[in-house]
Amino acid sequence: xxxxxxxxxxxxxxxxxxxxxxxxxxxxxxxxxxxxxxxxxxxxxxxxxxxxxxxxxxxxxxxxxxxxxxxxxxxxxxxxxxxxxxxxxxxxxxxxxxxxxxxxxxxxxxxxxxxxxxx
Amino acid sequence: xxxxxxxxxxxxxxxxxxxxxxxxxxxxxxxxxxxxxxxxxxxxxxxxxxxxxxxxxxxxxxxxxxxxxxxxxxxxxxxxxxxxxxxxxxxxxxxxxxxxxxxxxxx
Numbered sequence: 001x002x003x004x005x006x007x008x009x010x011x012x013x014x015x016x017x018x019x020x021x022x023x024x025x026x027x028x029x030x031x032x033x034x035x036x037x038x039x040x041x042x043x044x045x046x047x048x049x050x051x052x053x054x055x056x057x058x059x060x061x062x063x064x065x066x067x068x069x070x071x072x073x074x075x076x077x078x079x080x081x082x083x084x085x086x087x088x089x090x091x092x093x094x095x096x097x098x099x100x101x102x103x104x105x106x107x108x109x110x111x112x113x114x115x116x117x118x119x
Numbered sequence: 120x121x122x123x124x125x126x127x128x129x130x131x132x133x134x135x136x137x138x139x140x141x142x143x144x145x146x147x148x149x150x151x152x153x154x155x156x157x158x159x160x161x162x163x164x165x166x167x168x169x170x171x172x173x174x175x176x177x178x179x180x181x182x183x184x185x186x187x188x189x190x191x192x193x194x195x196x197x198x199x200x201x202x203x204x205x206x207x208x209x210x211x212x213x214x215x216x217x218x219x220x221x222x223x224x225x226x
Binding site: 046047048049060062063064096101103104105106107109110111112 | 120151153155161162163164165168169174206208210211213214215216217219220
């Protein structure tokens with residue numbers, strides 16, 4: 001059974017960089033059948049795809065966030081990470097790390113972590 | 120970006136009743152549609168993919184249908200654990216997008 005667990009600060013100041021890590025257990029992130037993805041959920045925008053990274057190094061980012069987002073994989077630790085720069089209050093949301101099937105649907109979700117952007 | 124529109128926003132029903140949820144895409148997504156269930160304080164959970172294929176552990180009372188732009192999730196007989204929010208998601212085009220959700224509440 002694959003399990004994902006997000007970690008990182010719950011409070012980030014405006015204009016700073018949000019950094020989250022997802023620890024994966026029960027499966028290898030090096031597997032070529034999946035991508036490792038971040039999704040967020042806020043009251044204002046609902047569920048929003050942030051981006052994905054494949055083990056090959058290929059990535060896709062939501063065009064609305066692409067200029068501020070980087071996703072990276074650390075296969076040695078079986079983890080992947082999200083960095084989002086220049087955050088504002090609009091980035092306040094629950095952030096989920098997920099495993100995305102190669103077709104594009106999510107079969108495993110982390111429990112989610114609330115990140116609040118506030119001074 | 121493909122816009123996913125779900126209706127109704129809220130569906131009130133009684134246990135044992137049939138529930139029908141709709142999802143419309145702003146352009147054709149073939150059968151590249153998934154449905155998720157989300158309960159308060161929990162992450163969404165995959166119910167259906169490929170528009171009609173039940174995921175592992177999805178009860179048989181859940182069924183999905185449709186292709187192109189019109190999709191339906193049917194719960195044949197509502198159980199107490201089915202009262203939740205349901206989201207559709209398209210994976211035909213990047214960026215992948217979700218609908219706004221349908222809340223199924225107890226009547």
